[in-house]
Amino acid sequence: MQPIISISGVSKTYASGFSALKKIDLDIRRGEIFALLGPNGAGKTTLISIVCGIVNRSSGTVTVDGHDIGTAYRAARGLIGLVPQELTLDAFETVRATVNYSRGLFGKPANPAFVEKVLRDLSLWEKRDAKAITLSGGMKRRLMIAKALSHEPRVLFLDEPTAGVDVELRQDMWAMVRRLREDGVTIILTTHYIEEAQAMADRVGVINHGEIILVEDKDELMRKLGRKRLELELREPLGAVPAPLAGYGLELAADGGRLVYTYDDQSERPGVASLLRDLGAAGIEFRDLATNASTLEEIFVGLVREKA
Numbered sequence: 001m002q003p004i005i006s007i008s009g010v011s012k013t014y015a016s017g018f019s020a021l022k023k024i025d026l027d028i029r030r031g032e033i034f035a036l037l038g039p040n041g042a043g044k045t046t047l048i049s050i051v052c053g054i055v056n057r058s059s060g061t062v063t064v065d066g067h068d069i070g071t072a073y074r075a076a077r078g079l080i081g082l083v084p085q086e087l088t089l090d091a092f093e094t095v096r097a098t099v100n101y102s103r104g105l106f107g108k109p110a111n112p113a114f115v116e117k118v119l120r121d122l123s124l125w126e127k128r129d130a131k132a133i134t135l136s137g138g139m140k141r142r143l144m145i146a147k148a149l150s151h152e153p154r155v156l157f158l159d160e161p162t163a164g165v166d167v168e169l170r171q172d173m174w175a176m177v178r179r180l181r182e183d184g185v186t187i188i189l190t191t192h193y194i195e196e197a198q199a200m201a202d203r204v205g206v207i208n209h210g211e212i213i214l215v216e217d218k219d220e221l222m223r224k225l226g227r228k229r230l231e232l233e234l235r236e237p238l239g240a241v242p243a244p245l246a247g248y249g250l251e252l253a254a255d256g257g258r259l260v261y262t263y264d265d266q267s268e269r270p271g272v273a274s275l276l277r278d279l280g281a282a283g284i285e286f287r288d289l290a291t292n293a294s295t296l297e298e299i300f301v302g303l304v305r306e307k308a
């Protein structure tokens with residue numbers, strides 16, 4: 001099947017001379033949820049902005065359902081809904097008027113039944129006559145999504161949809177995105193949160209320094225990158241990792257005061273319970289312990305080092 005978005009050889013050099021994207025090739029499959037992951041400044045927003053026609057590419061081609069964004073911009077753009085990072089709402093406009101107005105901008109005739117469905121799906125129908133300024137932060141975000149869906153796009157871009165959003169709302173957003181996919185909308189989202197990609201994406205692309213360094217099915221990516229860390233604060237510093245613990249691949253940090261164990265759920269390494277047992281047997285005592293899942297930034301450091 002033809003991809004819904006096809007990005008080929010796309011580069012962007014800003015007027016400052018900064019090269020933000022370097023020959024990006026990426027196909028987005030029809031009906032998938034694609035997560036574009038990358039640290040700050042990697043080029044995610046630049047790439048989305050090029051596909052949406054907000055930023056001009058320096059070279060390369062982009063087609064949306066076969067329409068070239070250079071030669072058939074209106075047809076291509078009409079298929080896309082964009083939810084940008086920043087809230088851009090008219091504070092004194094009502095919820096319903098905001099969505100109707102946005103639909104009109106795309107030259108679509110009024111369709112009260114469709115607008116009602118969008119607002120109901122986003123739990124905004126009760127607020128239809130409220131002014132944007134009176135909405136909570138979470139409602140404002142949902143209104144941004146309603147705006148982006150107003151012209152019935154086939155592709156929805158969500159740029160950092162849950163940055164600074166509380167856990168409950170984040171899960172609502174994920175559920176909503178899955179419903180949209182069930183309606184046949186292709187979703188591309190950018191995120192810093194690997195849990196977000198894990199919860200939602202079918203495929204994941206990783207971008208760093210303006211280059212796509214990996215595109216993978218989510219399950220495969222999680223298997224490869226979903227690492228966790230256990231940190232043990234020792235009572236007495238160690239000069240070296242004792243020989244009986246060599247099999248764990250432990251690192252010594254903080255001048256020997258901390259032991260770090262990195263593992264993943266599918267790991268063939270022995271588990272945390274046996275490590276703690278073996279520490280006890282080796283007479284190593286610890287004051288405190290903490291576990292955390294590796295952040296995307298940390299995963300990146302590993303990935304980029306691997307590629308270097």
Ligand SMILES: Nc1ncnc2c1ncn2[C@@H]1O[C@H](COP(=O)(O)OP(=O)(O)OP(=O)(O)O)[C@@H](O)[C@H]1O
Pocket residue numbers: 014015016018020038039040041042043044045046047
């Ligand atoms: N108008 C501009 N002129 C010059 N450089 C720019 C411009 N816009 C963005 N950049 C630079 O291009 C790079 C990519 O920026 P971009 O906003 O695409 O990154 P991002 O991956 O979306 O980051 P974030 O996660 O912080 O949103 C950054 O180094 C940024 O400073």
